[in-house]
Amino acid sequence: MTDAPVLVEIRDDHIAVISLNRPDKLNALNAEVRGVLMETFDALAEDDAVRAVVIHGMGEKAFVAGADITEFAARTADEQRAVYRTKRIYEAVADFPKPVIAAIHGFCIGGGSELALACDIRVADSTTRISQAEIRIGLIPGGGGTQRLARLVGRGWASIISFTGDFIEADEAHRIGLIDVLVDEGTHLERAIELAGRMTRWSPVSLRLAKDAIRAAFELPLADGLVYEMERFLDAFASDDGREGVAAFVAKRKPNFTGR
Numbered sequence: 332m333t334d335a336p337v338l339v340e341i342r343d344d345h346i347a348v349i350s351l352n353r354p355d356k357l358n359a360l361n362a363e364v365r366g367v368l369m370e371t372f373d374a375l376a377e378d379d380a381v382r383a384v385v386i387h388g389m390g391e392k393a394f395v396a397g398a399d400i401t402e403f404a405a406r407t408a409d410e411q412r413a414v415y416r417t418k419r420i421y422e423a424v425a426d427f428p429k430p431v432i433a434a435i436h437g438f439c440i441g442g443g444s445e446l447a448l449a450c451d452i453r454v455a456d457s458t459t460r461i462s463q464a465e466i467r468i469g470l471i472p473g474g475g476g477t478q479r480l481a482r483l484v485g486r487g488w489a490s491i492i493s494f495t496g497d498f499i500e501a502d503e504a505h506r507i508g509l510i511d512v513l514v515d516e517g518t519h520l521e522r523a524i525e526l527a528g529r530m531t532r533w534s535p536v537s538l539r540l541a542k543d544a545i546r547a548a549f550e551l552p553l554a555d556g557l558v559y560e561m562e563r564f565l566d567a568f569a570s571d572d573g574r575e576g577v578a579a580f581v582a583k584r585k586p587n588f589t590g591r
Contacts, residue, residue: 345382345531354390361399382531387434395443424449434523445474456519459501534572535590
C-alpha cells in the first residue's frame with residue numbers, strides 16, 4: 332500500500348474511487364490532502380473515462396475526522412481570511428460537474444462532515460457518527476456546515492447540530508436526511524460503488540445537466556428554477572446523446588452514449 336495521502340482508482344465502469352489515505356490521522360484534512368484532492372477533482376473533471384466519483388476514508392475508524400487544527404492555530408484573522416479567499420476543497424467538490432458520492436463510516440467530524448455535505452449523495456454504514464464540532468473550540472463551521480446542512484435537514488436540526496457539537500448517530504442522521512442511504516457496517520463503499528454504477532451506464536451529458544439543474548434548485552426561486560431546468564432539458568435534447576437515446580428507445584435497442 333502506498334503512503335500517498337490520496338489514492339485514485341479509475342474503474343472499467345467509469346467510476347473513479349478516491350481513497351483518503353491517512354488512517355493513522357483519521358484521514359484529517361491537512362493542506363497537503365486538500366491540495367491533492369483539488370488537483371484530483373480538476374483532473375477527473377476533464378477525464379472522459381470518468382462519469383461519477385466515490386470518495387471514502389481508509390482505515391476502520393473514520394471517513395474524515397475534521398481539519399488539521401494545528402495548521403491554522405497560529406494564523407491571524409487576516410491570514411485565515413486570505414486562505415478563505417482561495418478556492419477550497421468544499422467548493423471544488425460541490426462544483427464538480429459529475430455525480431460525487433461520499434461513502435462514510437466511523438467519525439465524520441467538522442471539515443469531514445462539510446466534505447460529505449459538498450457531495451451529491453451520502454452513503455453511510457451503521458458505525459457513522461457525524462458532528463459539526465467547531466463550537467467546541469469557540470468557532471463555527473466555515474466550509475458549508477451551516478449553509479449546506481440547513482438546506483438538507485432544515486433550520487431546527489442544523490441549529491441543534493451546530494450549536495451543540497454533539498454526535499449524530501447513523502440512524503438519526505438517516506432519519507433527518509443528513510445520510511441518504513444507510514447500510515450495514517462495512518458495506519458503505521460497496522453500496523456507493525453499486526449506486527454510482529447505476530448512474531454511469533447513462534449519458535455523461537444528461538448526468539452533468541441533471542446535476543446542474545438540481546444544484547440550481549437550491550439557489551433559484553421556483554419559477555426561475557423551472558426555466559433553468561427547461562433550458563437544461565433542451566441542451567440534453569440537442570446533444571448527440573439525447574438524439575441517440577431517443578432513437579434507441581424507438582428502435583428498442585440499447586443506446587450507445589458517447590458523452591457528446
